[in-house]
Every structure is written in structure tokens, then in C-alpha cells.
Amino acid sequence: xDDPSQEEIISxxxxxxxxxxxxxxxxxxxxxxxxxxxxxxxxxxxxxxEDMSYFCKLEEVNGEKYVIIQKFTMKKQRILxxxxxxxxxxxxxxxxxxxxxxxxxxxxxxxxxxxxxxxTAAWYTLALLGILGVHELGHIxxxxxxxxxxxxxxxxxxxxxxxxxTFGAFIQSKGVTxxxxxxxxxxxxxxxxxxxIAIIVSVYAAYTAPVLENIIDGNxxxxxxxxxxxxxxxxxMTASLAMFGKGEIHGNTPYLTPFLFASWVGFLVxxxxxxxxxQLDGGHMARTFxxxxxxxxxxxxxxxxxxxxxxEVMAIFILFMSFTRPSATPLDEITPLxxxxxxxxxxxxxxxxxxxxLPSDFLPSFLS
Numbered sequence: 001x002d003d004p005s006q007e008e009i010i011s012x013x014x015x016x017x018x019x020x021x022x023x024x025x026x027x028x029x030x031x032x033x034x035x036x037x038x039x040x041x042x043x044x045x046x047x048x049x050e051d052m053s054y055f056c057k058l059e060e061v062n063g064e065k066y067v068i069i070q071k072f073t074m075k076k077q078r079i080l081x082x083x084x085x086x087x088x089x090x091x092x093x094x095x096x097x098x099x100x101x102x103x104x105x106x107x108x109x110x111x112x113x114x115x116x117x118x119x120t121a122a123w124y125t126l127a128l129l130g131i132l133g134v135h136e137l138g139h140i141x142x143x144x145x146x147x148x149x150x151x152x153x154x155x156x157x158x159x160x161x162x163x164x165x166t167f168g169a170f171i172q173s174k175g176v177t178x179x180x181x182x183x184x185x186x187x188x189x190x191x192x193x194x195x196x197i198a199i200i201v202s203v204y205a206a207y208t209a210p211v212l213e214n215i216i217d218g219n220x221x222x223x224x225x226x227x228x229x230x231x232x233x234x235x236x237m238t239a240s241l242a243m244f245g246k247g248e249i250h251g252n253t254p255y256l257t258p259f260l261f262a263s264w265v266g267f268l269v270x271x272x273x274x275x276x277x278x279q280l281d282g283g284h285m286a287r288t289f290x291x292x293x294x295x296x297x298x299x300x301x302x303x304x305x306x307x308x309x310x311x312e313v314m315a316i317f318i319l320f321m322s323f324t325r326p327s328a329t330p331l332d333e334i335t336p337l338x339x340x341x342x343x344x345x346x347x348x349x350x351x352x353x354x355x356x357x358l359p360s361d362f363l364p365s366f367l368s
Contacts, residue, residue: 005052009069012048016041017067031067038065039179039335046178046331047147055176058332065334086152093155093166097125100160104258112210114257124258127201128166129155131266135194135273136169139281142189146182149174168269179332180288184341187284188348191273195351198266199236205259206240212253232309232357234267264357271355272314274348277302278322282352285345287327288337295327309357 006029013019013031021032035041042058049056049069056069101121108114136153143150151174156167177183240263241247246254254260276286276298283302287295299322306315 009049009052009054013045013067013069016045027070029069031069033065033067035065039332042067042332042335043178046176050176056331058334060334086154089155089157090153092157094125094129096157096160096165097128098122100165101125101258103161104261108255108257112255114208114210114255120258124262127259128262128265131194131197131201131262132166132169132269134197135190135269136171138189138191138193139171139186142186143171143173146178146185148177148182148186164265177328177330179330179335180337181335181341183284183328183330184288184337184345187281187288188344191270191281191348191351194266195270195355198263198270199240201259201266202237202240202263203243205257205263206237206244206246206254209241209246209254209257209260211246212255231264232359234264234271234357235354236267237263267355268357271352271357274352274355275302275305275318278318279325279327280318282348284328285348287329288341289345292327292329296322299327309359311357 009029010022013029017031017033017035017038019031020034023030038058042056045067046056053072054069055072056067059066059068098121101124102117104124105114105117105120109117114120132155133153140150140153151172153169153171155169158164158166177186237260238247238249241254242249246252256264273280274282276290276295277283278299283295283299286298290298299318303315303319306312306318
């Protein structure tokens with residue numbers, strides 16, 4: 001590996017680590033280090049080299065630690081790299097969600113008055129995009145905390161009226177993920193932040209949702225019945241409804257208002273992202289615990305769960321993408337996760353269960 005800055009790189013590594021051996025090949029520089037407190041030192045090195053268009057990996061072979069440095073070339077993305085792309089997508093999604101909310105409110109008003117269609121659509125848009133937006137902001141704030149730059153969120157247009165008006169959003173990292181701790185922190189921040197908003201929306205939606213048994217007009221489609229809806233009901237939504245004496249626990253059926261639908265989408269997005277699969281948030285978290293082999297097994301297990309719940313399209317999508325884009329791999333896979341992060345992941349498993357869209361016959365007997 002010949003480059004005018006090689007000597008500078010060698011000097012940087014020697015100033016940070018205790019180097020006991022050095023090897024130069026055609027494509028890489030390899031340093032054997034004797035440091036026990038290597039985590040923060042490696043973070044410092046990785047950030048300095050990234051500014052010089054180099055990346056480094058920390059590996060352990062036969063008990064010895066090695067820093068391997070190579071040159072990289074940043075590829076410019078014509079579409080996602082355009083600063084107008086996230087703005088245009090956001091505008092499209094706002095329009096789709098507004099239209100979807102207006103339609104849902106108009107249909108509901110033919111049965112029972114739930115408010116002005118335009119005003120309700122605006123609040124519905126704020127609720128749904130608030131859940132998704134806060135989710136992405138959680139990632140962004142966690143990334144900034146770890147000095148990692150990201151793009152603004154890219155919102156994905158969906159299928160208003162006939163389906164979901166948006167398929168969520170995503171951000172892209174503008175830098176390298178240095179170690180497992182950083183990967184875990186960025187991954188967990190999004191779902192937790194979005195879930196807080198989803199719970200708030202769910203409680204308000206449950207409070208305002210009319211009960212079908214109180215509606216005289218019997219011309220009500222099955223899609224309006226939350227508890228009989230084929231796409232399942234999360235336990236957190238069941239709990240929100242129970243707070244106000246609604247739902248199967250209390251022997252009645254709430255109408256699926258736009259706000260209930262927004263909270264349902266929020267729980268669904270959270271559940272999907274917490275699955276230990278592929279490059280989903282849960283997949284990134286699982287990757288910090290698991291080797292690539294076992295992470296692949298966890299991905300297949302998640303796909304099986306989606307098939308059981310009736311989400312075959314999402315299962316096939318994850319299966320396809322897992323073959324085309326591998327899971328994220330931090331530069332430093334030696335540094336272990338802290339005990340608090342391990343405990344937090346146990347909580348994540350519980351949240352995934354609470355957010356899962358469970359069919360009515362899956363609900364525990366004590367809820368029926």
C-alpha cells in the first residue's frame with residue numbers, strides 16, 4: 001500500500017497504541033498492539049483516519065490484537081445524496097397521509113361524527129409522522145452523541161386508503177460504525193423514542209374512539225372493527241383501550257378511528273424494527289451480541305414469526321434484502337457490550353412482544 005500519507009499514518013498509530021509489530025502489504029498496514037485499554041484509543045484512531053479517507057479494523061487472532069488499516073473511496077450517491085431528496089419525499093408523504101386521513105374521517109363521519117375531515121386529517125398526519133419522525137430523531141441524536149454524522153430522514157411513500165400511507169422512514173450514516181456499543185446505542189434510540197409517542201397517541205386515540213355498540217347505524221364494515229381486524233392488535237393498544245373501558249376485555253368493540261390507526265402503525269413499525277433481523281434496528285442490536293452466523297439464524301427466525309402473524313410480504317422483503325445487503329459490521333468487534341446494554345436488550349425483547357400485532361386468538365386468556 002503506497003501512499004504519501006503512509007508515514008503520517010504510522011506515526012499516528014504509534015502515538016496512540018503500544019505497537020509491538022508492524023507489517024506492510026500491498027493493500028494494508030497491520031499493527032500488532034499490546035494495549036489493554038484499547039476501546040477509546042481505537043475510537044480516536046478511527047475518526048482521525050476517516051478524515052484522511054482511511055478505515056481501520058480491530059481484530060483478535062490467537063489472543064493477539066491487530067489494527068488493520070486500508071484506503072477507501074467514498075461513493076457519491078446521485079439520488080440519496082441530493083439534499084432535495086428527503087424534502088421531496090417528506091412532502092409527498094405528508095400529502096399521502098393527509099389524503100388518507102381525510103378519507104378515513106369522511107368514512108367514519110358517515111357512521112358517527114368524529115370531526116371535521118380536514119382538521120382531523122391534519123392531526124392524524126401530525127400523530128403518524130410524529131411517531132415516525134421522533135423514531136428517526138432518536139437515531140440522529142444518538143449518532144450525534146457518538147460524533148457520527150447522518151443524513152436527514154428519508155420518508156417512504158406508501159399506499160393511502162388501500163393500505164398504509166407511508167412505509168416508515170430511514171436515515172443513512174455518513175461515517176463508519178466504530179464498535180458494538182455505538183451500533184447498539186444508535187439502534188435502540190429510535191424504536192424507544194418512537195414508541196413513547198406511539199403510546200401517547202394510543203392513549204388519546206383510545207380515549208376518543210367511539211364504541212360500535214353505541215352506534216345505532218348497523219352499516220359498519222369489518223375493517224372498522226379493531227378487535228376483529230385481521231392485521232392483529234398489539235397488547236399496548238389493548239391496554240390503552242382497557243384504560244377507558246373499551247375493547248374485548250370489556251365486551252365491546254371500538255371504532256378504528258384515524259388516531260387508533262396511527263397508533264397501530266406506530267406499534268407495527270416499532271415491532272418490525274425490534275425484530276433481530278437483517279439491518280433493522282433490532283438486527284443491529286442483535287448483531288452486537290451475535291456472530292454473523294447466528295445473526296443470520298435470528299433473521300430467519302424473525303421471518304418465520306412474520307409468516308405466523310400473516311405478514312408474508314414483509315417476511316419475503318427481509319429475506320430478499322438479507323441476501324443483497326449484509327448486516328452492519330462494526331470496525332471493533334472485540335470491545336464487549338456493557339452490562340446495562342445487555343439488560344436493556346432484555347427490555348427490548350419485552351417491548352417487541354407488547355408491540356406485536358397479535359391475532360385475537362393469540363391474546364392471553366386473562367385478557368379475554
